[in-house]
Amino acid sequence: MKPVLEKVNLKELETVHAFIYSKPTFESPWHFHPEYELTLILKGSGIRYVGDDISDFKEGDLVMLGSNLPHCWKNDQEHTGESKSLVIQWPEKTIGDLPLFNGIKTLMTKSQRGLRLGAEILNRTSNLMYKVLESSGIQRYLRLIELLDHLAEQAEHNFITGASYSYDLSSSTTNRLDTVQTFVKNRYKGKIRLSDVADELNMSEQAFSRFFSKTMNKPFFLFLNEYRVNIASRMILETDLQMAEIAYKCGYDSLPFFYKQFKKLKGYTPLDFRKMYTHTTKH
Structure with a gap:
């Protein structure tokens, strides 16, 4: 956007x-x-x-x-x-x-x-x-x-940002990224295909993929996983829901894939993340 x-x-x-x-x-x-x-x-x-x-x-x-x-x-x-x-x-x-x-x-x-x-x-x-x-x-x-x-x-x-991040402040770029953010916020619980997002911007999948990677210094699906994992981490800390239910609510059909993405981005498995927080709050 x-x-x-x-x-x-x-x-x-x-x-x-x-x-x-x-x-x-x-x-x-x-x-x-x-x-x-x-x-x-x-x-x-x-x-x-x-x-x-x-x-x-x-x-x-x-x-x-x-x-x-x-x-x-x-x-x-x-x-x-x-x-x-x-x-x-x-x-x-x-x-x-x-x-x-x-x-x-x-x-x-x-x-x-x-x-x-x-x-x-x-x-x-x-x-x-x-x-x-x-x-x-x-x-x-x-x-x-x-x-x-x-x-x-x-x-x-x-x-906060990566060392190589540079901004494109043109209106067309910011409008597109705003559209992407809104789309992800409204649709992250379900299956999202690259074509779904590209269609929102009236772009081809290839053109959207190049645009997003160049602008954000990361591919779209890494961005989407970061969004979902951040939502999941707060649910892990603030609710007593089972991991399978949290994964489903955040758009993951596969529990092993959810665990893999969570550990990749947070450095801990979801269960270890919850245990660590519980241990911290008791001291």
Whole structure:
């Protein structure tokens, strides 16, 4: 699908935009903007798309996104209740060229691949984000510097996109990818053939396969398995359903194939994944 250019609403005297998003669903399309962004999920769950990456998200998910990096959050079909996030956006010019900002500059450069920030810094980071939200004028700017300096001091950052990912921001590309995402969200529980998706875009199977692999740096069926496995992993952790039922609900007719794909993408079998989580929550 093609990302849509989003114009961030910066007030005349503000260089930092901070707000709470609160709606029944995360409804923004696949989009991009020149501003950098920090997003903390406060309520809701589903699939997070950033560049060529597809991952599940839930409350506490915290990411930093670089300038013009395409992204969106989409709820599951089964989602009910509120979707809520705390978002901070700022233009590159907000951070000066003084040597004391070198750490922050390095952090912003890394964020061009998207950064997933760990749970171990969540409390401190969320507190600093709320301070940005609750301030204005020069105080908001100073709070942002404090927040980014805190993030820059962290020893490790987890990249979201692949090292070779590059974006095509043309409208035709973003529209096509948006169509693919919507199609997969609505049809992942059933059998999906390459021709089904290609028909949605009025393309031949060969043309669609080339387009998708070039744009996302992965073949379509790897993307589809990533989507299904991310849905399955959340069902494994949040329900008591048997693995066979989870596999069926996520579009897998073959239980051995489900196990193979799950271990390939998560590094554990579905049963080990559930046991590991159960063991962790008891300590």
